[in-house]
Amino acid sequence: MKSLVVFYTRTGNTKFLAEKIAEELEADIEEIIDKKKRQGKIAWLSAGRDAMKGNKTEIGEITKNPSEYExxxxxTPNWASKPTPAIRTYLGKYDLSGKKVVAFCSSDGYDSGQKVIAExxxxxxxxxxxxxxxVEKPLKNKADAENNISEWCNKIKLQ
Ligand SMILES: Cc1cc2nc3c(=O)[nH]c(=O)nc-3n(C[C@H](O)[C@H](O)[C@H](O)COP(=O)(O)O)c2cc1C
Known part of the structure; x- marks a missing residue:
């Protein structure tokens, strides 16, 4: 199945998961760039606020056409129990009807992350x-994260 992994990361955790998933699924990979400044204390606060409000953002150029993938x-990282603005923007731009879509989220474990998935x-x-x-703190528990990803990808491959 021709596969694509699309992700946003601010500090590398979701990227770690995305790269492992791409390896397991032999997928192409697309990192979404958020053009709004997201580093530093003030930006951290506005990131949380943007996520809570369901705001979109300006994203970088998309290089892979999702319509070419099955x-x-x-x-996405978990931001205030919400998906990130960059992923919200991507999903608003592309119609993924007819595709098999799966979702992954990295978090610090303050909550289950299920609200992100629900949204x-x-x-x-x-x-x-x-x-x-x-997956909780992937970069702090790399081996556990990799095992979780492998199991998850095996399940996806069987479906
Ligand atoms: C603005 C903001 C809000 C966050 N809110 C939550 C949260 O509600 N629950 C949680 O478990 N982690 C929360 N986190 C932590 C991130 O989800 C976690 O560090 C994630 O692994 C970061 O992914 P990244 O390295 O790919 O950017 C938040 C981080 C940021 C920057």
């Missing part, structure tokens, strides 16, 4: 039984 894995479902067509994975 399976698309969408990855992603509202942006992805036919996602009632969306296959999803939340």
């Amino acid at each position: 399976l698309i894995a969408i990855g 992603l479902k509202t942006m992805i067509p036919n996602s009632d039984s969306l296959e999803s994975l939340v």
